Amino acid sequence: MKGGRGATLIICILLLGSILLGSGCADSGGSNVVKTGNTIQVDYTGKFENGTVFDTSIEEVAKEAGIYTEQRNYVPLTFKVGSGQLIKGFDEGVIGMKAGEEKTLTIPPEKAYGEYNETWVQTFPLEAMGLSEPPEIGQRSRDMYGNQFKVIDANETHVTIDFNNELAGKTLIFDVKLVSIE
Template sequence: MINLIKKGDYVKVDYILEVDGKVIDTSIEEVAKENKIYYPEREYEPIGFIVGNGELIEGFEEAVIGMEVGEEKTVTIPPEKGYGLRDERLIQEIPKEMFADADFEPQEGMLILASGIPAKIIKVTDDTVTLDFNHELAGKELKFTIKVRDVQPAESE
């Protein structure tokens, strides 16, 4: 009997994520090396999750429903089902003096934690630093190639 993935199932999948035509993440070591995004300290292996638990972005979880072991497909996920739309309210200008005690000099492009929240410095002037608290993939269309490696059906009640 073929087990089609449904909500509640535990699945393991390999994936390749492309944004703007460029591979930016993958669970497959060879693909990471080919695309020059390989990190030796990372474990490249299928990711496991329970479908419908909200462990991954909504569009990814929806994409695996109805797939079966060994199946591969490519899906394009809109921002609304990915990391959301960009929100201009999450761009904030703060006084540069707030960085006086920091152990670094703020520079454009730098990723920092501001009160424990990740932010990207997008502008630095003599008096201010502008921070963007949007997720780096907010507003982006995500192209995932997904291959199902394993399915453990949800426990029957």
């Protein structure tokens, strides 16, 4: 009879524990992790698959990588998770992180800047662009609608421009450290 009561007591305790955890009455630590809608701060370093750094929020890393710019303020990036301020893969990748946690995100093109689209490379006569002489190859500019483009070829009569984002078609790797959750 005593063995039956002990087993019943254990089963009741287990049931009560599972009810509390399932109902959210007990803190499972989820309040300290990033969720959609949180405003967070992260330090990050963005790299290509070959290890070349293309962006960072950390001044020392920028200097080591040769991408340091004096005009830039190197501070943690602040954004609202899930708001569309950043690429989808970055937004999704920080969910569940805790303050102080470090993580490496590998983001394929479809969750970054999309695949490279050859139809977004177009050639125009200089006159149609309102130019009297060819622009410098590599020059970046915006059209009258605000779309950014890069000059990839130019001669005395035509200019070829690329409307793809410079990171289109690339897998991006981000080393991320969660600084804070607001």
